[in-house]
Amino acid sequence: MAGVPKETIYIILAAGCAVGGFLIQRSYVEGAISEVSSQLTNTVKVVKVNQRVTTGTVLTKDMCNVAEIPASFVHPRMVREGDLGRVVGNPVRTPVEKNEPLLWNAMNMGAGTSVVEKISEGQKAVTMPVNLVTGGAGLLRPNMRVDIYGTFRQAPTATPDGGEPQAPDISAVRLLENVIVVAVGNEAGLDLGGGDRAGETANYNTITVLVQEEHVEKVLLSLELSRSMGTNLYCVLRSEMGEMKDGRPSRPVSTRELLRGLNVSKEAPAQ
16 A cells, blocks of 8 residues: 555544444344344233232132233243133232232142142152241241251260360251242141131141152151251241252251351451
8 A cells, every 4th residue: 555645544444443333333233122122022921910819819710811021021930821720719828919920939729739639750748847946937838948957966076185075066957958848737728727818827846848759768867867866957948939059968067167167257356
């Protein structure tokens, strides 16, 4: 490009950059518009209620309608159009406001079924003894999900110098995560002795949970160990929306580790 003034070259380069920037911006905008358009056109049909439904009300088909909403806005627990027949005839366990999408966790699907009918292939129903503390303070209901933790007493360990054995240590560990409660006491439906339909505390001393077949031995052995050691298994309430991260027990946390952490916190200098 000999003989071409530098100013002309700069102008050509600037124009090329401007055109390139325009094309890139246009491509980005068109892509964003296409994505939004896809979200709006890709819809899912879900079930909504056309009136306010109070706790304990048996859902009828006249109370429901089907609405289309963008797939990106659909919650995993929303009842889809194809499941309308499953929820009709069952009571709700929490109030649902008019025009709200119906969620599975708002339904008491166990009201008309026995515990046996809730057990899928590869699952077992295991009953655990509980008390007011280990059983969720009377707040558990059928179809809720819980995590199960256990506390266990470890045998005394000898000291390296041959001195007196250290005192037994207690460890806590999560045994199972996201398990479904299929019965509270002998109730598999909404009504519980000592509780009411509004979610007040109920009286029960056992719960029955669904566990995978390969975990039955773990639960039974944990029950026997905790009973012989004078420790407990705990049913810990969890979010209805939470999903299980993995099927493995958590790392045990011992009393010594807990106290050591507390001591470190106390000794840490103030910032």
